[in-house]
Structure formats: structure tokens, C-alpha cells
Amino acid sequence: MKIINRSLFGRGKKMTIIEEMARKIRVDIIEMLTAAKSGHPGGSLSAADILAVLYFQQMRIDPKNPHWPDRDRFVLSKGHAAPVLYAALAERGFFPREELIQLRKTGHFLQGHPDMKKVPGVDMSTGSLGQGISAAAGMALAGKMDHKEYRVYTLLGDGEIAEGLVWEAAMAAAHYQLDNLVAVLDYNGLQIDGRNEDVMNSSPIADKWRAFGWNVIEVNGHDLKQLMDAFELTKNCKGKPTMIIAKTIKGKGVSFMENQAGWHGNTPSPEQAEIALKELKGGMDHE
Amino acid sequence: MNEKSLISLEKIATRDAYGKALVKLGGMNSDIVVLDADLSKSTKTADFAKVFPERFFNMGIAEQNLIGFSAGLAASGKVPFASTFAVFATGRAFEQIRNSVAYPKLNVKVAATHAGVSVGEDGASHQAIEDIALMRCLPNMSVFVPADAQETFQVIKKAAEWNGPVYIRMGRLAVPVLFDESYEFQIGKANVIREGKDAAVFAVGLMVQEALKAAEELSGLGMEIAVVNCASVKPLDQDTLIKVAKQTGAVVTAEEHNIIGGLGSAVAEVLMENYPVPMIRVGIKDTFGESGKPEELLEKYGLTSKEIIKAVQQVYHKKKNK
Numbered sequence: 166m167k168i169i170n171r172s173l174f175g176r177g178k179k180m181t182i183i184e185e186m187a188r189k190i191r192v193d194i195i196e197m198l199t200a201a202k203s204g205h206p207g208g209s210l211s212a213a214d215i216l217a218v219l220y221f222q223q224m225r226i227d228p229k230n231p232h233w234p235d236r237d238r239f240v241l242s243k244g245h246a247a248p249v250l251y252a253a254l255a256e257r258g259f260f261p262r263e264e265l266i267q268l269r270k271t272g273h274f275l276q277g278h279p280d281m282k283k284v285p286g287v288d289m290s291t292g293s294l295g296q297g298i299s300a301a302a303g304m305a306l307a308g309k310m311d312h313k314e315y316r317v318y319t320l321l322g323d324g325e326i327a328e329g330l331v332w333e334a335a336m337a338a339a340h341y342q343l344d345n346l347v348a349v350l351d352y353n354g355l356q357i358d359g360r361n362e363d364v365m366n367s368s369p370i371a372d373k374w375r376a377f378g379w380n381v382i383e384v385n386g387h388d389l390k391q392l393m394d395a396f397e398l399t400k401n402c403k404g405k406p407t408m409i410i411a412k413t414i415k416g417k418g419v420s421f422m423e424n425q426a427g428w429h430g431n432t433p434s435p436e437q438a439e440i441a442l443k444e445l446k447g448g449m450d451h452e
Numbered sequence: 453m454n455e456k457s458l459i460s461l462e463k464i465a466t467r468d469a470y471g472k473a474l475v476k477l478g479g480m481n482s483d484i485v486v487l488d489a490d491l492s493k494s495t496k497t498a499d500f501a502k503v504f505p506e507r508f509f510n511m512g513i514a515e516q517n518l519i520g521f522s523a524g525l526a527a528s529g530k531v532p533f534a535s536t537f538a539v540f541a542t543g544r545a546f547e548q549i550r551n552s553v554a555y556p557k558l559n560v561k562v563a564a565t566h567a568g569v570s571v572g573e574d575g576a577s578h579q580a581i582e583d584i585a586l587m588r589c590l591p592n593m594s595v596f597v598p599a600d601a602q603e604t605f606q607v608i609k610k611a612a613e614w615n616g617p618v619y620i621r622m623g624r625l626a627v628p629v630l631f632d633e634s635y636e637f638q639i640g641k642a643n644v645i646r647e648g649k650d651a652a653v654f655a656v657g658l659m660v661q662e663a664l665k666a667a668e669e670l671s672g673l674g675m676e677i678a679v680v681n682c683a684s685v686k687p688l689d690q691d692t693l694i695k696v697a698k699q700t701g702a703v704v705t706a707e708e709h710n711i712i713g714g715l716g717s718a719v720a721e722v723l724m725e726n727y728p729v730p731m732i733r734v735g736i737k738d739t740f741g742e743s744g745k746p747e748e749l750l751e752k753y754g755l756t757s758k759e760i761i762k763a764v765q766q767v768y769h770k771k772k773n774k
Contacts, residue, residue, distance in 0.1 A: 234529070281527070281556050289527060290556040293547060299517050300552055303524020303532075306509070310485070310530075330548070333517035341509070 179222075183389055186256055187217035191418045192445050193252035193265055197275075199438040200266040204277065207428040208322055209249040211353040211386070211413040218392045219318055220253040228258035231285045237315050238304050240289040242297025243322035243351060244278040245430075250287070251275055259286035295328030297321070298348060302338040305346035305406070316399075320349045324356030327365045332377065338406040339378030346406040347399045348379075351386065353415035355426040374408040386411025418445055458665055461628035466657075467565040469601035470622055471496025473608035474533060478504045483531045484612060487511055489518045494624075495535040495565045515540045519548035519560070526558040531612055537571075538564035538580035538621060542587055553617045554590040561611050562587070563620040568708035569741035569749040570625040570658060576740040580621075585713025587619035588686050594639065595686040597621045597707075597715075599660035600630045603683055606637035614639060623708075625746045627658045642689035644696065648678035651702035651764045651771070654693065656682050656715050658755075659706035659734070665757035670764060677764060688718050694726050702767035703731040708755050711735040730770035732763040 190213045198204045220226070224237040241250045248268065255262045267273040274283040278292025288304070291297040301319035308315050325331065338346050350370065358364045367373070374381045380402040384391040392411065399407040415429070416422030419441040422433075433441055478484050478500055485507045492498040492510065501508035511518040515536055522532040534541070541564040542549070553560045564583065571579045587595050596611065596618065598604040604622060611618045635643075642654070646667050655663040660681050667677040678696055682688065697703055703723065705716035716733030723729060736753050750756060 289524070290551070293551040295516075296520055296523075296548055296552045299520020299548070300524035300527065302517075303521035303526075304528045305524070306521065307525045307528030307530050310506070311528075330516040330520060333511075333514035334520060337511055337514065337517055337521065340512075 180389060183217050183221050186221045187214045187389070188445055189256055190217055190249060190252040192442060193255065193262070194248045195419065195433065195438055195441045195445065197248055197251070197265040197268040198432045199435060201269040202432055203269060204248055204432055205245040205430050206248070206432060207355070207415040207422060207425070208243060208351065208353065209246045210417045210419060210422065211415045212246055212249045212320060212351045213418065214387045214389060215320065215349055215351065215392060215411055216249050216253040218389055218396065220257045222393060223396045224318065225315070228286065231259060235313060235315055238288040238301065238317040240297040240301040240304070240317065240319040241279050241291050242301065242319045243294065243325050244291030244297065246320070247277065247279050250279060251284070254284070254286040294322070294325040295330035299330055299334040302334050302343055302346055305338070305343040306341055308345050309341070309343065316345050316347060318347050318349065320351055322356070323350060323352045323354065323361050323367065324364065326350070326367050326370070335374065335377040335379065342404045343406045344403050347396070347409065348406065349409045349411055351413050352410050353413045355415045355424070355429065357426070357429050359426050371410055378405060380405045380407040381410065382407060383410045384412070386413035387417060420444060458628055458661055461630065463626035463628055464601035465624060465626045466598050466601060466604045466622040467496045467624060469604035470563060470565065470608060471499035473605040474500040475503050477609060477612050478507065481531065481612060483529060484533065485509065485525055485530045486533045486535065487518055487522055489513055489515050489536040489540065491536050497533070497535045515544040516548045519545040519562070520552055522560045523552040523556070523558050526560045531559055531561070533561045533563045535563045535565065537578060538567040538583040539578055542580065542583040542619070546586055550590055554592045557592045557616055559615055559617070561618045561620065563608070563622070565622045566624045567621045568623060568657070569736065569753050569755070570623055570708060570746040572624070572746040572749065573743050575743035579741040581710045581736050581741065582713065583621060584685060584707070584709050584715065585717070588713065588718060592617055593686065594618045595621070597656040597683055597685055598637070599657055599681055599683060600627055602629055602631040602633065602635055603637050606635070607683065610637060610639055621657065623658060625658065628661050630661060630664070637683055640684050640687040640689055642684065642692040643681045644678060644692065645681050646677070646679040648676035649700060650675045650677060651704065651768050652678040652680060652696045652700040653704045653706055653760055653764065654680045654682050654715065654719050655706040656685060657708050659708055662755065662757040663706050663760055666760035666764065669757065669761060675764070675768065682715055685715055685718055688722060690722050690726070693719060693722050697723050697727045697729050701729050702771040703729055704734060704760060704763040704767055705731070706734040706760050709735055710738055712738055730767040730774070732767050734759050734763050
């Protein structure tokens with residue numbers, strides 16, 4: 166069978182395009198959250214580069230056929246970062262970008278947390294932390310059973326890994342040797358109530374995942390080349406799932422949001438949004 | 453149901469019938485996969501594991517992940533049966549069932565065994581008395597409670613064919629095989645297994661046999677009691693419930709479950725809004741169970757034909773004095 170959409174852009178030569186997509190995703194995040202007046206900017210902005218690489222370079226997907234059985238899957242285990250996923254899906258063509266500003270509005274399909282029954286391209290309904298990685302592992306197991314080539318990606322928050330289910334899933338994914346499962350940790354160091362180490366210290370994170378039988382790769386989550394290299398490396402790792410620990414900055418790209426726990430679940434005022442968009446659009450030709 | 457003596461019937465636990473049903477259906481549908489949480493010998497999913505090892509996954513003692521994996525498998529086209537004890541399936545993993553199965557309407561069958569006090573010696577920690585209530589209140593979820601081995605096979609078959617989340621409640625204790633192959637379980641249908649005009653008993657699970665015993669005994673006293681098997685607790689057969697309530701004017705419900713939130717509540721909801729009649733709920737009276745022999749516990753917690761007879765006489769009296 167002919168593999169379609171192996172990736173939208175070739176590696177390297179279109180790096181600038183992916184960089185631009187990441188910026189567009191950030192602009193979308195600010196615009197939709199400002200319109201929605203509620204939602205989670207900090208953890209959406211921190212994951213923008215990761216999703217840009219996944220949706221515009223790595224994942225084998227077809228926006229015209231969101232239920233294509235052989236597609237790569239993405240499960241947003243940190244479901245509150247729905248804006249970054251919706252932005253990536255819209256920019257990738259799963260639905261019109263104009264829909265984004267309807268986020269969280271009564272009757273609209275863009276729910277506060279991802280709903281697979283409503284949003285084209287959403288592979289799993291998430292929002293209750295810890296459950297996404299468990300479902301993603303189940304999808305990876307199904308892929309193994311059916312001898313499918315597809316890979317399953319899932320993004321977790323660093324606060325999220327306090328959930329016991331994350332470790333139940335981690336243990337089982339290693340037990341069933343799900344090397345088609347790639348988890349990414351959006352390691353921005355902050356959660357609602359403050360710094361991870363103050364709220365619930367989860368370090369040493371890499372050691373924990375290694376001890377659970379995972380292949381662990383540590384990268385700068387805002388370095389596109391490092392992210393691409395890491396995703397490529399996962400394909401050579403046989404018999405083990407991979408955890409990519411992506412060191413990120415919460416609120417990345419908007420100066421007054423960066424590294425501020427307070428921007429976990431607060432949205433910008435129109436004035437703040439204007440400043441944020443100016444920073445993000447600086448030099449970018451955004452339609 | 454013919455009138456042959458209940459005592460002479462062969463006894464098979466619904467969990468045993470479950471294991472056999474899985475093997476049979478597994479051969480017919482290669483999408484069926486079975487997951488367990490280290491209780492496969494008790495839930496009888498080990499029967500399936502023996503025949504189809506490549507489609508059986510032990511998740512270890514991790515019920516939340518049992519459900520999460522099942523959700524992922526269902527999202528990828530599989531028909532997962534997730535099994536453990538009813539307490540852990542519906543309690544420990546409640547929120548996984550809510551958010552990863554019921555909300556996205558995924559095709560997961562939560563098939564739990566060891567429901568009710570008839571678990572016996574393990575005691576209250578292992579005796580689910582609230583599972584019907586927990587599962588019934590979830591949108592998109594169907595709830596089936598088979599009464600015997602024959603019905604269990606049909607429930608499992610229908611559940612596998614039905615596209616959507618299902619909870620199936622089964623027991624540990626061997627119970628009489630009440631039905632033969634002519635019996636038909638249908639989703640959303642209650643079965644009137646004995647006609648009667650004086651009062652009706654709506655029952656599920658092992659209380660169906662107790663209801664039949666009660667009806668036999670009351671018949672000797674000159675009362676004709678309808679017995680309705682409500683194996684499809686959700687969707688509940690409102691039409692049959694209302695019709696039987698109109699015919700009899702007095703209703704008793706019988707279940708091995710807390711009288712709060714189970715079949716009794718479900719029947720009361722329907723009749724209160726449509727055709728209120730005198731009604732009594734026979735069941736566990738908002739208390740936890742304890743260790744003991746199953747038969748002794750059923751007696752102690754009022755889950756017997758004797759209790760049903762008492763309740764029938766009371767509602768009948770209320771009806772007459774209305």
C-alpha cells in the first residue's frame with residue numbers, strides 16, 4: 166500500500182516552515198484563549214514546538230481522513246492543553262482555523278478538553294490526568310496485535326506524572342514491549358499550585374522512567390532539531406517504549422507568561438493579548 | 453420457565469458461564485480481546501487465555517490501567533472485555549470508566565464478577581453492593597445483570613455485538629440454571645417469566661430464582677404473582693414495567709445490591725413518573741456485607757424468597773387498602 170503523508174515536510178530543508186508553524190500555533194493559542202476568556206495558556210505555549218514537529222514533520226496523518234486506520238495517533242494526556250492541539254489540527258487542515266475562536270462556547274465542537282467524538286483529528290478524549298497515556302498504550306497494543314506500522318504519541322505534563330495511573334501504564338507499556346509508543350513529557354517545571362518540587366517532587370524523572378523499563382531521551386523542548394532527532398531515534402529503539410523528556414518553558418514565547426505558574430489557567434485581557442501577539446508575530450506574516 | 457422444582461436444577465455460577473461464553477465468542481469474532489487484573493482464575497477469563505493467549509492481556513493488579521488500555525484497544529477497533537471483581541472494576545476504576553469509556557462512548561465491556569454478598573468469606577471489602585448504582589448513572593453506559601448461566605451466555609453475546617460501553621454484573625456463587633436455549637435476552641427488554649395478577653416481582657441476578665420460589669409458595673396460598681426478570685437494568689424496559697404494574701397494582705423489587713441506586717431505584721423512577729403503585733424494595737438495606745457462607749449471608753441480609761413473600765404480602769395489603 167502506498168504510504169501517504171509520511172510527513173508534510175522533509176527534514177531539515179523546511180525547518181523554517183516548522184518554526185513558523187510553531188509560531189502560528191502560539192498565535193492561535195493566544196487568540197482563542199483571549200476569545201474564550203478561560204483556558205490554559207501556559208502549558209499550551211510550552212508544548213507548541215513539540216506539536217509543530219509532530220503534526221508538521223513526524224506524524225503520518227491525513228487531515229481529509231481523520232479516521233484512517235493506519236494513521237499515527239496522538240493522545241493529549243495533558244488534556245487541559247487542548248488549545249495547542251486544536252491550533253495544530255486547524256493549521257494542519259483538520260478543520261478551518263476560523264473555528265478556533267469558538268473554543269469553549271456552548272454548542273461548539275471545540276470543548277474545553279479534547280473530545281474525540283466532536284473534534285476531527287482528536288484520537289482520544291482526555292482531560293482527566295493520567296488517563297491519556299493509558300489509552301495511548303492500549304492503542305499501541307492494538308497496533309502490535311494487528312501488525313500495523315502506526316506509532317502512538319502521547320504528551321504528558323510534569324504535574325500529571327503524580328497520577329498513579331501514569332505509572333501503571335508505564336509498567337504495562339514496558340511489559341508488553343510497546344516500542345511503537347512514544348511519550349513526551351512537557352517538562353516546564355510548574356503546575357497550578359507552584360513549582361513541581363514544592364507541590365510534589367517527582368525527580369529524578371529520567372531515572373524513574375528508565376527504572377520502569379523505558380528508553381529515555383532528554384531534549385530541549387524548544388529546539389526543533391533536537392526534537393526531530395529524538396523522534397527519529399525512537400524508531401530505532403526495539404522492544405521498549407520511549408519517553409522524551411522535553412525541557413520546556415511554561416508560557417514560552419510570551420515574555421510576561423514565561424515561567425509564571427499563574428498563567429497555568431488564566432487568560433490574557435485584550436490588552437495583554439495585544440502585547441503577546443505583537444511579540445509572537447514580530448516579523449511573521451500571519452494571515 | 454416451566455414449573456419444575458427449582459431445587460432439582462443444575463447449578464452453575466454466572467462467572468463460569470462467562471468464561472465459557474468468551475471462549476465460544478472468541479472463536480467467532482477475532483476482534484474480541486480479554487483483559488484481566490490478576491484475577492483471571494476467579495473471573496474465569498483464564499478459560500479464554502488458555503485458548504486465545506495472543507488475545508488475552510493480564511494488566512496486573514492495576515484496575516485503572518485495565519480500563520485505560522481497554523479504552524485504547526476499543527478506540528483501535530478491538531472489542532475488549534475487561535474483567536476483575538465488581539468492587540474494583542466499578543469503584544477503583546470508576547473515573548476511568550467515566551472519562552475514558554462512557555464519555556467517548558468506546559466499545560468496552562466491563563465484565564465484572566464477584567458481585568454482592570454471595571462472594572461469601574472474603575467479606576465486605578470484596579462484596580460490591582453499589583456497582584449497579586455507579587454504572588447506571590453514567591450516560592452512554594448499559595447495565596446487564598444475568599440471572600443464570602444460559603442468560604449469561606446471551607448477555608455476553610449481545611454485549612459483544614452491541615457497539616458501546618456495557619457493564620455486566622456476575623456472581624461467584626453457583627446458581628440454578630433457570631432457562632433453556634429457547635430463552636431470549638434482549639437489550640432493553642424485561643422478560644415476564646411468570647404471569648400473575650395479584651402482585652409483581654421485578655428481580656435481577658440470583659434474586660430471580662428467589663422470586664420464582666416465592667411465586668410458587670404464594671401460589672399455594674392462592675396468590676398469583678408475576679415474576680419479571682430485568683436483566684437489562686439499563687436500558688430498562690419501561691413499557692413492560694408499566695404494563696405489569698397496571699396489571700398487578702403492587703410491585704416488589706428484588707436484587708442482591710443496596711436498595712439505594714440499584715434495580716429498586718430504577719423501577720421506582722419509572723413507576724413514580726408513569727404509574728405509581730404500592731412498592732417495596734427487597735435488597736441490601738444500605739449496609740456493607742461481612743464474611744460468612746454465601747447462603748448464610750443471603751439469609752442474614754434478607755435476600756431470600758421468604759423476604760420477597762413478606763414484601764409481596766405487604767404491598768398486596770397496601771393495594772387492597774388503598
